[in-house]
Amino acid sequence: MADRQNRVGSKFGGGGVSSTQQSERERKERLRELALETIDLAKDPYLMRNHLGTYECKLCLTLHTNEANYLSHTQGKKHQAGLARRAAMEAKLARQKGETDVMMPLKSALQSTRSASKVKIGRPGYEVSKSRDPQSNERCLTFELHYPELDDPKSRQPRHRFMSAYEQRVETPPDRNYQYLLVACDPYETVAFKIPNEPINRGEGKFVTNWDTTGKVFTLTLHFVEGQSASQEQ
Numbered sequence: 388m389a390d391r392q393n394r395v396g397s398k399f400g401g402g403g404v405s406s407t408q409q410s411e412r413e414r415k416e417r418l419r420e421l422a423l424e425t426i427d428l429a430k431d432p433y434l435m436r437n438h439l440g441t442y443e444c445k446l447c448l449t450l451h452t453n454e455a456n457y458l459s460h461t462q463g464k465k466h467q468a469g470l471a472r473r474a475a476m477e478a479k480l481a482r483q484k485g486e487t488d489v490m491m492p493l494k495s496a497l498q499s500t501r502s503a504s505k506v507k508i509g510r511p512g513y514e515v516s517k518s519r520d521p522q523s524n525e526r527c528l529t530f531e532l533h534y535p536e537l538d539d540p541k542s543r544q545p546r547h548r549f550m551s552a553y554e555q556r557v558e559t560p561p562d563r564n565y566q567y568l569l570v571a572c573d574p575y576e577t578v579a580f581k582i583p584n585e586p587i588n589r590g591e592g593k594f595v596t597n598w599d600t601t602g603k604v605f606t607l608t609l610h611f612v613e614g615q616s617a618s619q620e621q
């Protein structure tokens with residue numbers, strides 16, 4: 388993987404286009420299209436187009452002849468190791484600044500190639516509130532999502548799932564201090580909330596969802612296990 392960008396550069400001297408080069412080009416084009424569906428290059432902070440019309444990876448300081456070549460580079464060991472190093476560094480800085488407790492509001496809908504073609508009717512309205520459990524002192528988050536335009540709320544219950552920072556492709560580099568809570572309900576867009584990457588209490592009454600089919604409001608309440616954040620990080 389590491390020397391792929393060098394091999395591509397040597398092709399410039401070549402003469403005619405052979406059939407193998409042709410099919411290789413088609414393969415790369417397919418690869419590019421596939422990758423573009425899941426990775427938004429415009430949001431990649433490390434991709435830079437230089438004045439020669441070629442591309443540079445600002446993380447690894449490598450040169451790339453085209454986007455496809457850059458994309459295959461991002462899947463390679465060097466780039467991935469660079470991302471991991473960067474994430475670890477940023478996590479350390481965030482801890483020093485005491486930012487692990489920050490709850491970011493809605494980011495953007497997480498990209499999914501399967502649902503991309505369906506017609507979406509926009510994002511649900513939402514409210515997030517923070518509190519503490521009066522008994523256990525555990526930190527608690529409540530998410531309330533509003534789906535007013537939903538036609539058939541009885542058969543279209545919103546679904547939720549958690550996603551790790553490394554699983555998502557929207558924010559780069561991934562920040563392991565956070566995880567994402569996704570809530571999906573077709574035909575609304577799936578929304579993601581960025582929350583601290585800390586253990587969630589699955590005990591009785593600690594993780595509660597409710598779907599109000601009349602008001603078309605989905606509520607999810609979660610508690611973070613107390614005493615696992617600060618002690619683990621130090």
Ligand SMILES: [Zn+2]
Binds near residue numbers: 433445447449
């Ligand atoms: Zn790179």
